[in-house]
Amino acid sequence: MVMSQKFLYLPIESKTRELDAKLLLTYYAIKENYRIILGTHTPILSHLELLPKGIICSKGTPYGDARKEYMTRAYKLGYSIVELDEEEGLFLNSNNYSRLGKDDTYVKILEHVYCWGDAHKEIVTNTFPEFKGKFHLTGHPRFDLLKKKFRGLYNDEVKMIEQRFGDFILVNTRFTQYNHFIRGFNPNEHYIKKVYEHFIQLIKELSEKYPNLNIVVRPHIHENVDSYRKELSDYKNVFVAHDGNVVMWILASKVVIHNRCTTGIEALLLDKPVIAYMPINYEKEKKYLPNAVTYKSVNSSEVFNLVDFCLSKGEIGEEKKSLSKNYYGSMDVENYAYQNIIRLLDTISFTGESSIEESSVRALSTIKGDHTLTSEEEIKSFFEKLDLIEMNKNEVSVRTLAPDLFEIISNNS
Numbered sequence: 001m002v003m004s005q006k007f008l009y010l011p012i013e014s015k016t017r018e019l020d021a022k023l024l025l026t027y028y029a030i031k032e033n034y035r036i037i038l039g040t041h042t043p044i045l046s047h048l049e050l051l052p053k054g055i056i057c058s059k060g061t062p063y064g065d066a067r068k069e070y071m072t073r074a075y076k077l078g079y080s081i082v083e084l085d086e087e088e089g090l091f092l093n094s095n096n097y098s099r100l101g102k103d104d105t106y107v108k109i110l111e112h113v114y115c116w117g118d119a120h121k122e123i124v125t126n127t128f129p130e131f132k133g134k135f136h137l138t139g140h141p142r143f144d145l146l147k148k149k150f151r152g153l154y155n156d157e158v159k160m161i162e163q164r165f166g167d168f169i170l171v172n173t174r175f176t177q178y179n180h181f182i183r184g185f186n187p188n189e190h191y192i193k194k195v196y197e198h199f200i201q202l203i204k205e206l207s208e209k210y211p212n213l214n215i216v217v218r219p220h221i222h223e224n225v226d227s228y229r230k231e232l233s234d235y236k237n238v239f240v241a242h243d244g245n246v247v248m249w250i251l252a253s254k255v256v257i258h259n260r261c262t263t264g265i266e267a268l269l270l271d272k273p274v275i276a277y278m279p280i281n282y283e284k285e286k287k288y289l290p291n292a293v294t295y296k297s298v299n300s301s302e303v304f305n306l307v308d309f310c311l312s313k314g315e316i317g318e319e320k321k322s323l324s325k326n327y328y329g330s331m332d333v334e335n336y337a338y339q340n341i342i343r344l345l346d347t348i349s350f351t352g353e354s355s356i357e358e359s360s361v362r363a364l365s366t367i368k369g370d371h372t373l374t375s376e377e378e379i380k381s382f383f384e385k386l387d388l389i390e391m392n393k394n395e396v397s398v399r400t401l402a403p404d405l406f407e408i409i410s411n412n413s
Contacts (some may be wrong), residue, residue: 002044003241004036005033005034005056005354005409006033006034006035006054006345006348006352007034007035007036007037007051007052007053007054007055007059007352008020008028008029008036008037008054008055008274008345009036009037009038009044009051009054009055009057009079010025010038010039010057010184011039011040011041011044011045011056011057011058011059011201012037012038012039012040012041012059012087012373013040013041013059014086014221015372015374016242016243016245016246017086017142017223017245017246017371018059018086018242019245019406019409020142020145020153020245020247020382021140021141021142021144021145022038022141023038023271023379023382023383024066024141024144024145024338024386025141025338025341025342026038026148026369026408027342027382027386027394028338028339029205029338029342029345030394030396030408030409030410031316031394031410031412032342033078033410034342034345035054035355035407035409036406036407036408036409037051037054037377037401037405037406037407037408038379038405038406038408039373039401039402039404039405039406040372040373040404040405041067041070041112041399042074042404043364043367043369043402043404043405044056044405045067045070045074045089045366047117047367047405048073048074048077048079048404049077050360050363050364051351051356051360052245052352052353052356052357053077053078053203053350053352053355054080054274054350054352055079055080055081055082055085055111055350056071056079056080056081056082056349057072057083057084058080058081058082058083058110059084059085059086060082060083060084060085060086060087060099060319061099061389064065064316067108068101070363071106071109071219072106072108072214072396075109075174075291078352080111080112081109081110081114082110082111082113082114082345082348083100083110083112083113083114084114084117084138084140084346085099085114085120085209086140086142087262088303089280093202094103095206097123097124097127097331099112100124100127100128104130104131105268106126107128107131107134108131110134111134111348112134112135112136112344113134113135113136113137114138114140114340115135115136115137115138115329116138116139116140116143116327117137117139117327117328117329118137118329118373119327119328120406121135121136133398135404136340136344137329137340138329138337138340138341138344139328139329139335139336139337139340140337141336141338142268142337143328143337144336144337144338145245145247146266146269146285147269147333147336148333149221150389152252152256152385152388152389153382153389154170154247154248154251156169156243157244157245157248158251158252159249159409161244161248161249161252162252165214165216166213166214166254167212167213167214167254168174168214168215168216168239168249168252168254168385169206169210169213169214169216169219169253169254169255169256169257169307170216170218170249170252170255170257171199171202171203171206171215171216171256171258172218172220172255172256172257172258172261172263172264173196173199173217173218173219173220173222173223173228173258173259174223174258174260174261174262175192175195175196175219175220175223175250176200176220176222176223177192178190178192178193178196179196179219179223179227191281193278193281193327194280194395195259195280196305197335198279198280199259199277200228200230202257202277202279202300202303203215203235203238204232204235204238205300206300206303206307207232207235207237207238209304210237210307211237213237214235214237214238214239214253215235215237215238215239216238216239216240216241216249216253217232217238217239217240217241218240218241218242218246218249218259218263218351219240219242223324225240225242228240233335239298241326242341243331244408246263247266247270248267250263250266250267250270251270251272253272254273254310254311255273255274255310255311256272256273256274256275257274257276257303258274258275258276258277258290259276259278259291260276260290260291261290261297262290264276264290264291264293264294265289265290265293265324265328267292267294268293268324269324269331273310273313274294274295274348275291275294275295275296275297275303275306275310276291276295276296276297276305277297277303278291278296278297278298279298284317285300285387289324290326293324294328295310298306299392314347330331356401356407361401364401364402364405365401367400367402367403367405369402369403369404370384370403371404372403373404374406376398376399376400376403376406379398379406379408380396380398383396389405394410395410395411395412396408396409396410396411397409397410397411400412
């Protein structure tokens with residue numbers, strides 16, 4: 001007897017940040033009889049009338065973002081909506097939490113909200129206590145990738161990065177509130193501009209202090225990358241890189257430097273020495289979790305001392321990891337976010353189509369556009385690496401429905 005299948009929709013905004021985690025979730029979900037529709041937001045959310053009803057995994061958006069309206073429309077069309085925030089699980093402010101809206105309009109349509117950790121769950125529960133049954137502690141598949149089981153996924157890429165850059169210090173930045181293509185609308189812009197300028201100066205000083213090391217700058221996905229290239233073009237051992245998942249870059253590096261960036265937590269969980277550089281407003285900045293759990297510095301001299309220490313010792317204190325446990329809920333070796341999420345998805349009752357109608361396939365095939373997210377070959381290559389880890393072949397079919405829109409199913413079902 002063939003079990004009925006649920007369609008699970010996984011919209012992606014940023015390839016470098018989200019794709020690998022969504023592919024990890026996909027790999028295990030199709031084993032549990034889900035049919036996955038994976039793609040960028042526009043081809044999914046703009047063509048819901050053509051697609052079978054299913055569960056949409058929303059990525060979390062700020063208050064006022066138009067994509068919340070898309071989710072409301074999807075709900076009215078008969079889709080179920082769950083929320084897995086891609087950005088704010090570690091950057092929580094209990095006094096100003098609006099990721100789920102200023103009122104309960106959006107929360108009402110959600111089946112589940114998947115929380116990164118206890119702190120996240122506590123804040124959303126305190127904000128919307130009448131909906132506490134919808135809030136679940138799961139962790140995030142993005143952090144599953146940091147566990148030792150999955151680090152081998154990046155062996156080839158790490159080797160290529162090491163061959164390309166040798167020994168290097170990785171500087172991750174997160175200055176979108178200033179270093180963006182659109183300026184003048186954010187109240188924090190002046191403050192972030194100052195921090196950005198301090199980082200530029202630090203990178204120049206690192207270049208001169210460590211001439212035998214390379215400095216790789218990896219800006220946030222929404223930053224203006226060219227600003228770094230322009231500022232740092234005269235420094236021959238400084239490189240600006242924007243490709244690939246951050247995990248491979250952290251694994252290839254010797255030391256990571258950041259400010260209030262999720263990559264600080266990722267580096268910590270990957271057992272890499274990581275330094276928070278906080279040149280302004282130290283008392284405020286040290287409270288942010290990615291800063292709180294890493295080595296702290298307020299000037300270049302302190303950074304140099306910490307870099308020297310990290311290069312010689314390369315040690316990560318377990319007490320720093322323990323500080324993260326309240327904020328990230330799946331740190332235990334055998335506790336995986338993808339398992340927690342799939343288990344909760346299984347509780348959602350859903351009766352819908354078992355396949356995409358051929359008329360819809362034909363209509364989707366007429367959509368024009370470029371493939372910017374991934375390809376059938378890239379998806380299958382990622383799954384083959386997971387097969388090696390699991391020592392089990394997962395026979396899959398990947399079908400391109402439209403540019404940046406894929407249907408992924410298991411042939412073992």
